[in-house]
Amino acid sequence: MCGIVSYTGHSQAAPILLDGLSKLEYRGYDSAGLAVRNGENKTRIVKAKGRLKALAEKTDNGHALAGTCGIGHTRWATHGEPSETNAHPHTSDNGNVVGVHNGIIENYQELKNKLLRKGYEFYSSTDTEVAVKLIDYYYKKYEHTPVDAINHAMVRIRGSYALAIMFQDYPGEIYVARKDSPMIIGVENGDCYVASDVPAILKYTRNVYYIGNLEMARLANGTVTFYNLDGDEIEKKPTQIKWDAEAAEKAGYEHFMLKEIHEQPKAVQDTLNSVLKDGAIDLSSVGLTEEELQSFSQVYIVACGSAYHVGVACQYVLEDLAQLPVRVDLASEFRYRSMPLDPNGLVIVISQSGETADSLAALRLAKKKGLKTLGIVNVVGSSIAREADNVFYTLAGPEIAVATTKAYSTQLIAGYCLAVQFALVRGCISKGRYQDLISQLQCLPEQIQKILDDKERIQWFAAKQANARDVFFIGRGLDYAISLEGSLKMKEISYIHSEAYAAGELKHGTISLIEDGTLVIGVLTQSELYEKTISNMVECKSRGAYLMGLTTYGNYNIEDTASFTVYVPKTEECFATSLAVIPLQLMGYYVSVAKGLDVDKPRNLAKSVTVE
Numbered sequence: 001m002c003g004i005v006s007y008t009g010h011s012q013a014a015p016i017l018l019d020g021l022s023k024l025e026y027r028g029y030d031s032a033g034l035a036v037r038n039g040e041n042k043t044r045i046v047k048a049k050g051r052l053k054a055l056a057e058k059t060d061n062g063h064a065l066a067g068t069c070g071i072g073h074t075r076w077a078t079h080g081e082p083s084e085t086n087a088h089p090h091t092s093d094n095g096n097v098v099g100v101h102n103g104i105i106e107n108y109q110e111l112k113n114k115l116l117r118k119g120y121e122f123y124s125s126t127d128t129e130v131a132v133k134l135i136d137y138y139y140k141k142y143e144h145t146p147v148d149a150i151n152h153a154m155v156r157i158r159g160s161y162a163l164a165i166m167f168q169d170y171p172g173e174i175y176v177a178r179k180d181s182p183m184i185i186g187v188e189n190g191d192c193y194v195a196s197d198v199p200a201i202l203k204y205t206r207n208v209y210y211i212g213n214l215e216m217a218r219l220a221n222g223t224v225t226f227y228n229l230d231g232d233e234i235e236k237k238p239t240q241i242k243w244d245a246e247a248a249e250k251a252g253y254e255h256f257m258l259k260e261i262h263e264q265p266k267a268v269q270d271t272l273n274s275v276l277k278d279g280a281i282d283l284s285s286v287g288l289t290e291e292e293l294q295s296f297s298q299v300y301i302v303a304c305g306s307a308y309h310v311g312v313a314c315q316y317v318l319e320d321l322a323q324l325p326v327r328v329d330l331a332s333e334f335r336y337r338s339m340p341l342d343p344n345g346l347v348i349v350i351s352q353s354g355e356t357a358d359s360l361a362a363l364r365l366a367k368k369k370g371l372k373t374l375g376i377v378n379v380v381g382s383s384i385a386r387e388a389d390n391v392f393y394t395l396a397g398p399e400i401a402v403a404t405t406k407a408y409s410t411q412l413i414a415g416y417c418l419a420v421q422f423a424l425v426r427g428c429i430s431k432g433r434y435q436d437l438i439s440q441l442q443c444l445p446e447q448i449q450k451i452l453d454d455k456e457r458i459q460w461f462a463a464k465q466a467n468a469r470d471v472f473f474i475g476r477g478l479d480y481a482i483s484l485e486g487s488l489k490m491k492e493i494s495y496i497h498s499e500a501y502a503a504g505e506l507k508h509g510t511i512s513l514i515e516d517g518t519l520v521i522g523v524l525t526q527s528e529l530y531e532k533t534i535s536n537m538v539e540c541k542s543r544g545a546y547l548m549g550l551t552t553y554g555n556y557n558i559e560d561t562a563s564f565t566v567y568v569p570k571t572e573e574c575f576a577t578s579l580a581v582i583p584l585q586l587m588g589y590y591v592s593v594a595k596g597l598d599v600d601k602p603r604n605l606a607k608s609v610t611v612e
């Protein structure tokens with residue numbers, strides 16, 4: 001939510017800032033702004049409402065703003081409507097302090113009242129303007145020392161922030177601070193970069209520093225100096241980013257989402273290979289020992305959105321294979337429920353970004369309660385990856401489209417590998433069955449590819465659904481978990497109302513919404529539940545529904561019931577989610593394209609939800 005890019009060095013800043021912001025637009029896109037300064041000159045600020053394109057046009061792609069030091073921002077509105085006035089950067093009354101911010105300042109009203117009493121005036125409705133003016137207030141109070149000004153403000157601010165600040169008295173310098181909002185710093189050939197996420201600066205550097213919670217940094221003359229909250233200097237070592245820059249480009253695809261859908265065979269393969277050694281699953285890189293796997297008596301899975309849907313699928317798989325009690329919770333609920341937690345429990349937090357505010361808070365709560373924690377995370381060095389006791393990195397590479405596809409698929413793989421290994425070490429499956437399950441996992445990339453090779457049928461069908469008003473996804477057991485993700489993919493990018501229902505639950509209320517022509521998609525990958533779900537589909541058909549079936553090759557009698565059917569290859573039934581989700585991702589994508597919508601940047605959404 002909100003993207004920050006900053007640069008100070010030898011090149012012109014504005015084009016670099018715009019380029020970086022274009023890679024972060026998925027974090028927010030209701031307005032954007034730049035502040036650039038040229039040596040001793042006063043800082044120039046340009047802002048525009050709407051997509052980044054408007055800012056690029058206003059600044060002649062950055063060429064109209066001369067200067068080698070600058071900060072940029074793309075906004076996802078929290079306090080104050082999307083407008084040019086509320087867009088960042090924000091500035092103090094005399095232009096002495098200029099800043100951009102990602103996060104939420106919870107006590108902004110209290111701080112604003114204090115500043116109003118001190119004579120400050122406010123032009124915007126944002127909490128960021130309050131933060132900038134608070135820093136200005138302390139800057140004047142503490143002898144114009146940026147680090148002291150910022151740390152005094154940090155002590156007063158409650159909430160989350162990643163801040164990048166320029167001070168008029170310090171040309172060529174940028175100061176940053178963070179608490180619970182992501183921020184990385186890159187250094188290359190005497191140039192310094194700041195970004196909310198790696199893709200923004202990947203083109204320029206792979207050497208990044210992770211700035212910790214409640215830490216600050218000063219970027220000047222090609223070096224970075226880190227400070228703790230007391231203003232004391234601290235040492236940090238850079239990390240090498242392994243993602244390649246091309247991975248964050250569209251590579252000829254019309255949308256990032258389509259590219260990422262097609263990257264799934266490789267992403268799944270890479271993630272699998274990261275824990276497969278000599279035909280067995282080796283969790284040593286994750287740091288979980290066999291003794292630990294044997295010792296857990298309960299698993300809690302906590303996540304948001306699609307990552308939560310992965311959790312729901314993995315619950316079925318873990319329970320089925322490892323006979324382990326599993327409880328799945330939405331992170332935003334988990335963190336506010338005072339439920340007794342099993343001290344021998346393992347808390348698994350699933351997150352692509354590793355920065356989702358509710359998931360991070362749930363992780364911290366679990367740690368505070370003394371439970372062992374494991375993050376399944378895609379972004380290396382993100383907050384959840386750093387704070388969890390153990391990390392299973394998914395190797396999806398940068399995911400840019402707001403609607404997740406390849407990260408979801410790799411999270412499933414991580415969940416399966418854990419389940420299979422749990423099952424073996426806890427004596428729930430034989431060595432033979434273990435080998436068989438691993439062989440089935442190894443077939444998944446090729447099977448996914450096969451589904452992608454046959455995507456035209458889904459494209460044709462999806463194009464006909466562009467005018468649908470409601471879509472229902474129904475299934476039982478794992479097929480319900482698949483339905484949850486299919487439904488989210490549909491609604492988040494096509495804006496068509498859709499719901500996922502456990503097929504058996506439909507007749508307890510929701511079936512009253514079925515009308516003539518309502519599209520109902522039945523998911524049927526679980527043989528034991530196949531006939532039961534067919535019956536539920538027939539119940540919908542009797543009330544006028546138009547049926548689509550999604551099942552495995554061989555179940556051809558579904559054509560007696562459904563008007564349109566998509567088949568996926570057969571796999572071990574507990575891994576069926578990995579295959580059945582692919583046509584549903586394509587459905588969501590092609591419906592959105594048919595409606596002419598902005599697939600990669602759906603309205604009101606942001607990729608990384610760093611506010612609760």
Ligand code: M6R
Nearest residue numbers: 305306307351352353356403404
């Ligand atoms: O970064 P995370 O995996 O923690 O994000 C969680 C959700 O916000 C995310 O899965 C969201 O639901 C997807 N963008 C939906 O496609």
